[in-house]
Amino acid sequence: MPLAGLAVVTVAMLTASCSDEPAGTPSAATGDTAKEAQATPAAPVIKISPAEGSSTVRPDKKVVVTAAGGPLEQVTVESDGEQVEGEFDAGRTKWVSKAPLKPASDYTVSARAAGGTTASSSFTTLKPEVELAVADVTPALKGEKVGVGSPIIVIFNNPIPSKAGKANVERALEVTAEKPAEGAWRWIDDKTVIYRTAKYWKAHQKVTFTAHLEGVQGGKNMYGVKDFTKTIRIGASQISYIDTRKHNMIVKRDGKVVKKMLISAGMATTRAYTTTSGVHLAMGKSNPERMISPGFPKGHPEYYDVMINHAVRFSNSGEYVHAKNNVWAQGRRNVSHGCINARPDQAKWFYDTVQRGDVIIIKGTDREVEWNNGWSYWQLSFNEWKKGSALDT
Numbered sequence: 001m002p003l004a005g006l007a008v009v010t011v012a013m014l015t016a017s018c019s020d021e022p023a024g025t026p027s028a029a030t031g032d033t034a035k036e037a038q039a040t041p042a043a044p045v046i047k048i049s050p051a052e053g054s055s056t057v058r059p060d061k062k063v064v065v066t067a068a069g070g071p072l073e074q075v076t077v078e079s080d081g082e083q084v085e086g087e088f089d090a091g092r093t094k095w096v097s098k099a100p101l102k103p104a105s106d107y108t109v110s111a112r113a114a115g116g117t118t119a120s121s122s123f124t125t126l127k128p129e130v131e132l133a134v135a136d137v138t139p140a141l142k143g144e145k146v147g148v149g150s151p152i153i154v155i156f157n158n159p160i161p162s163k164a165g166k167a168n169v170e171r172a173l174e175v176t177a178e179k180p181a182e183g184a185w186r187w188i189d190d191k192t193v194i195y196r197t198a199k200y201w202k203a204h205q206k207v208t209f210t211a212h213l214e215g216v217q218g219g220k221n222m223y224g225v226k227d228f229t230k231t232i233r234i235g236a237s238q239i240s241y242i243d244t245r246k247h248n249m250i251v252k253r254d255g256k257v258v259k260k261m262l263i264s265a266g267m268a269t270t271r272a273y274t275t276t277s278g279v280h281l282a283m284g285k286s287n288p289e290r291m292i293s294p295g296f297p298k299g300h301p302e303y304y305d306v307m308i309n310h311a312v313r314f315s316n317s318g319e320y321v322h323a324k325n326n327v328w329a330q331g332r333r334n335v336s337h338g339c340i341n342a343r344p345d346q347a348k349w350f351y352d353t354v355q356r357g358d359v360i361i362i363k364g365t366d367r368e369v370e371w372n373n374g375w376s377y378w379q380l381s382f383n384e385w386k387k388g389s390a391l392d393t
Contacts, residue, residue, distance in 0.1 A: 042069055043069065043070075043113075043115055043117045044067045044068060044069040044070030044071075044113040044114060044115065044117045045067065045068045045069055045117075046065065046066070046067050046072075046111050046113055046117060046118075046119035047065070047066050047067075047068075047119075048063075048064075048065050048109050048111065048119060048120075048121040049063070049064045049065075050063070050121075050123045051121070051123070052121040052122065052123070053122070053123065054123040054124070055123070055124045055126075056124075056125075056126040057101070057107075057123050057124065057125045057126060058125070058126060058217075058223075059100050059101045059102065059103045059125050059126070059128075059214075059215035059216075059217070059223050060100050060101075060168075060215060060216070060217045060223070061101070062096050062097050063077050063084065063086065063096070063097040063101075063107075063109060064094065064095070064096050064097075065094070065095040065109065065111045066093060066094045066095075067092075067093050067094075067111075067113040067114075067117075068093070069113075070113050070114035070115060070117070071091065071092035071093060071113065071114050072088060072092050072093065072094075072095055072111060072112070072113050072114075073092075073112045073113060073114060074110075074111065074112045075088075075095040075109070075110075075111045075112075076109070076110045076111075077097060077107060077108070077109050078107065078108060079101075079102055079105045079106060079107045079108075080105070080106075084097050084098075084099060084101065084107075085097070085098045085099055086098055095111070099212075099215070100214060100215025100216055100217075100223075100224075101125050101215045102125060102214055102215055103125050103126065103127060103128050103131075103214075103215060103223050103224075103225055104124075104125060104126065104127035104128075105124065105125050106122065106123075106124050107122065107123055107124070107125070108120065108121070108122045109121045109122070109123075125215075128221060128222060128223040128225065129221035129222070130158055130218075130219065130221055130222035130223075131157070131158070131222070131223070131224075131225045132156060132157065132158055132160070132169070132213060132216070132218040132219075132222050132223060132224045132225065133156070133157045133213065133224065133225055133226060133228070134154060134155070134156060134157070134211050134213070134228040135155045135156055135157040135191075136153075136154075136155040137152065137153065137154055137155075137209060137228075137230045138152075138153040138155075139153075139232070139356040139357060140152075140209075140230045140231075140232050144233065144355075144356070145233045145234070145235030145236075145355055146232060146233065146234060146235060146355050146356050146357035147234075147235065147237075147238055147281065147282065147355045147356065147357030147358035147359060148200040148201045148202070148203055148234060148237045148238075148239075148357070148358075148359065149200055149201075149279075149281045149357050149358065149359040149375075149378060150201065150232070150234065150281070150356065150357025151194045151195060151196050151281075151357070151375060151377055152175065152194065152195035152207075152209055152232065153192065153194050154173070154192070154193050154194070154195070154209075154211070155191055155192050156169075156191050156192075156218075157191075158191070158218070158219075158222065159189075159190035159191050160190055160191070160218045160219055160222075161190050161219060162219060163390050165217065165218045165219045165222070166187055166190075166193075166390035167390040167391055168216050168217050168218060169193075169211075169213070169216060169218050169224075169390075170185050170187075170193065170389065170390050170391055171391070172211060172212040172213055172216045172224070173185060173193070173195075173209075173210075173211055173212075174209070174210045174211075174212065175195055175207065175208070175209055175210075176207070176208045176210075177201070177202075177205060177206075177207045177208075178205040178206050178207070179201075179202035179205045181197045181198065181199065181201060181202065182197065182198040182199075182382075183195055183196060183197040183198065184196065184198075184382070184385060184386040184389055185388075185389050185390075186377075186385055186386070186387075186388030186389060187388055187389070187390060188372065188388070194377065195209075196377050196378075196382075196385055198382040200237065200359065201234045202234070203234060203235065203236050203237040203254060204234065204235065204236065205233075205234050206231055206232070206233055206234070207231070207232040207233075207234060208229065208230075208231050208232075209229065209230045209231075209232060210227065210228070210229045211224075211227060211228040211229075212227050213225070213226065213227055213228060214226055214227050235355050236253050236254050236355075237252075237253065237254050237255065238251065238252070238253050238254075238353065238354070238355060238358045238359075239251075239252050239358070239359040239360075239361065240252075240321075240350075240358065240359070240360045240361065241361050241363075242263065242265070242340060242360065242361065242362045242363070242364075243363055243364050244265040244266075244275055244277075244334060244362065244363070244364035244365050245363075245364040246364070247262060247263055247264060247265070247330065247331045247332060247333070247334065248260065248261065248262055248263060248331065249261040249262075249263045249321075249340065249342065251350065251353075253353075259346070259349060259350070259353075261342045261343070261346045261350070262327075262330040262331030262342065262343065263321075263330055263331070263340050263341060263342050264324075264326065264329040264330045264331075264332075264333060264334055264335050264336055264340075264341050265334040265336060265338075265339075265340055265362075265364070265365070266334055266336050266337065266338035266339070266365070267334050267335050267336060267337070268334065268365065268366075268367075271367060272294065272295070272317075272337070272338060273336075273337050273338050274338060274365050274366070274367040275319065275334075275336075275338050275339070275340065275362060275365050275367070276315060276317065276319060276338075276362065276365065276367050276368065276369035276373065276376075277362050277363050277364065277365045277366075277367060277368055277369065278361075278362065278368050278369035278376060278379050279359065279360075279361050279369075279376060279378035279379055280314040280315060280319075280359075280360040280361070280362065280369060280374065280375070280376050281314065281356075281357055281358065281359060281360065281374070281375040281376065281377075281378070282312055282313070282314055282354050282355065282356055282357065282358040282360060283313045283314060283315075283356060283374050283375050284312075284313050284356060285310075285311060285312045285313065285351055285354060286311050286313075287309055287310050287311065287351060288307040288308055288309050288310075288311070289307070289308050289309075289311035289313075289320065289322065290305070290306075290307055290308075291304070291305075291306055291307075291308050291311075291318070291320075292304070292305045293305070293337070294318060304337075308320070308322045308323065308324070309322065309323040309344065309347070309348075310322055310323040310344070310347045310348045310350070310351035311323075311351075312350060312351055312354050313374070314360050314374060315369060315373050315374040315376065316373050316374040317338070317373055317374075318337075318338060318339075319338055319339055319340070320339045320340070321339070321340045321341075321342065321347065321350060321354075321360070322339055322340070322341055322342075322347055323341065323342065323343075323344040323347035323348060323351075324336075324341035324342070324344070324347075325343075325344055326341065327343055330342060330343060340362075357375075359378070
């Protein structure tokens with residue numbers, strides 16, 4: 001009996017040893033499945049921000065698309081068929097939009113990652129409580145040619161009170177010239193910013209001003225609603241040199257003398273009657289121009305109310321180059337109330353020739369024109385001018 005039992009145990013052991021695999025080892029089919037699972041990585045996971053269905057997205061918010069587990073192959077963000085520019089990171093696992101979005105607009109986002117994984121989303125940007133837009137650009141009348149000293153004066157429809165808002169807007173302003181020149185913006189109040197070059201514009205060219213305002217935040221709940229472009233034509237380089245002591249005016253066009261005029265300047269008995277010295281710009285002209293004595297009531301000996309022909313304004317303090325038939329004083333004495341007067345035919349020539357933004361340089365008096373008196377922006381050095389920018393330069 002003991003031997004028989006032993007035989008049974010031995011057979012069992014032999015039977016077990018004839019198996020292809022040890023007991024408890026997975027079958028060949030199970031092992032292949034595991035290897036395939038390891039060889040096939042998980043599909044990339046794509047995430048999109050703003051979230052699907054967002055309805056009050058700020059226009060200055062970035063659209064961000066990321067992929068975990070594989071690179072992004074394509075990202076498209078669009079509204080009304082217009083695509084938003086963006087950039088991938090070095091590993092193409094992240095895409096970020098570059099420009100602000102349009103307010104009150106519907107956007108769709110579609111993304112594709114390696115392996116064919118796709119994702120899509122849609123959202124809507126908010127409608128601003130306060131809309132920001134360009135209200136006016138000067139000087140830029142249709143068909144007008146301007147002088148080489150011309151500023152670009154931009155006025156907005158709403159005030160931009162904070163420096164951060166001004167900086168946002170200033171970064172959105174672009175000036176390109178056929179003959180490039182260095183320039184900078186200066187804010188003179190919450191609605192007005194002015195561009196001035198470091199040196200005079202090169203003559204005979206086009207300058208393009210563009211405000212890329214769409215989606216730009218100017219203040220709390222204030223966003224730009226549309227872009228704005230204006231073309232400015234720079235004409236001849238026309239610079240007038242006035243010497244109040246020699247009582248003459250020399251006009252140069254593109255570097256050549258084209259006119260010499262005898263003039264009479266301010267009599268200088270008071271500050272108001274003293275012509276301002278410095279670098280001025282022609283601001284506008286009128287024929288005739290009504291001139292009324294400042295600060296004197298009707299009946300006062302100093303009171304006047306007259307119509308003057310061919311008047312070209314060059315300050316905000318009532319100064320003009322204009323016609324006057326007092327040839328006895330022109331070239332000899334200064335007898336005006338502060339203006340520059342010339343022989344009527346020569347004053348008409350200047351009136352017909354002058355462009356807004358032409359440079360008028362006056363010397364010989366003890367009253368310097370203030371930089372913000374009219375368009376006398378060239379009274380500031382360019383380094384001083386740049387200090388009025390909202391950007392940290």
